[in-house]
């Protein structure tokens with residue numbers, strides 16, 4: 001059997017007045033996800049265990065079939081793994097966003113979706129400047145997403161660093177950032193680091209050029225999501241399958257690395273609506289020639305919702321449906337030995353521009369899955385099915401079993 005998980009990051013949402021009481025998934029034209037629901041089963045599941053932060057780290061761990069309550073150690077440690085960074089016992093990895101701050105406000109947590117080329121120049125510059133006075137090394141990731149490895153020293157223990165309270169910058173878009181600066185025993189160090197980054201970025205030619213062409217500058221590093229090294233049981237040992245991961249974002253690739261999966265690089269995978277959908281699907285289907293399992297992650301619906309844009313979110317969902325789900329269904333129809341699971345990792349709400357916990361809809365189909373009665377994929381249809389999986393990671397654990405699935 002072949003197992004295919006298609007992950008539309010943050011595509012779940014609440015009903016919106018602007019969509020006549022429908023959610024973006026329901027308002028979007030999604031004949032292919034509807035087909036998965038019709039050929040198989042749809043229902044609700046909770047990828048975010050109660051009391052845990054509703055992030056893509058926790059949600060994707062669940063979708064990979066790991067219980068986040070057991071496995072989760074902070075997203076930056078996962079991202080570090082994807083960059084090939086090994087953490088020592090006295091080191092903590094922080095996600096360091098390049099952000100745009102303006103007039104005391106978090107204007108943009110993506111620094112205007114800065115390009116990786118521009119970011120790479122800035123991060124190398126910052127690494128040189130900051131490592132002279134702070135116990136940090138910086139690694140360049142994709143676009144605005146980077147990693148800082150902080151080493152414990154006489155002033156700050158590894159526990160201080162791991163337990164610092166750091167606000168995800170995407171939660172405070174348009175708000176005054178001052179109340180959300182790092183807190184706890186490592187706060188002084190982290191805030192000093194941010195201030196030093198602001199000084200080093202101010203006159204940098206990359207920012208001067210961005211401003212001149214009407215783009216947002218990268219004003220500051222924003223550290224958050226820190227964690228110590230993550231260890232996961234390998235996919236081969238846990239599920240008896242080999243597999244591959246395709247994603248633009250380090251977080252998802254990092255879970256793949258930690259789970260012993262092959263992480264495939266796809267040219268032009270951006271994490272935005274201009275991503276190379278065809279390249280990602282081709283890589284996924286190609287990987288199934290030698291693997292049993294593939295995990296294809298698309299970031300765009302989440303990013304569109306963070307911008308609060310209903311049209312962009314709907315477009316991202318429709319693109320996911322037409323450019324990812326459709327060709328995968330066609331492939332599965334030819335082979336007849338494929339299971340497909342479509343799901344988001346959490347809500348990303350248009351109303352708040354941020355993530356939320358709660359039960360989100362999945363749809364799955366394939367051999368050994370008895371068709372239910374749903375006609376469509378969406379929050380309402382999933383609720384009507386009466387199927388609910390409170391321990392979200394169980395969904396994937398059951399999906400990956402060879403035996404017949406009943407709900």
Ligand SMILES: [Zn+2]
Pocket residue numbers: 010056170302303306348355
């Ligand atoms: Zn998000």
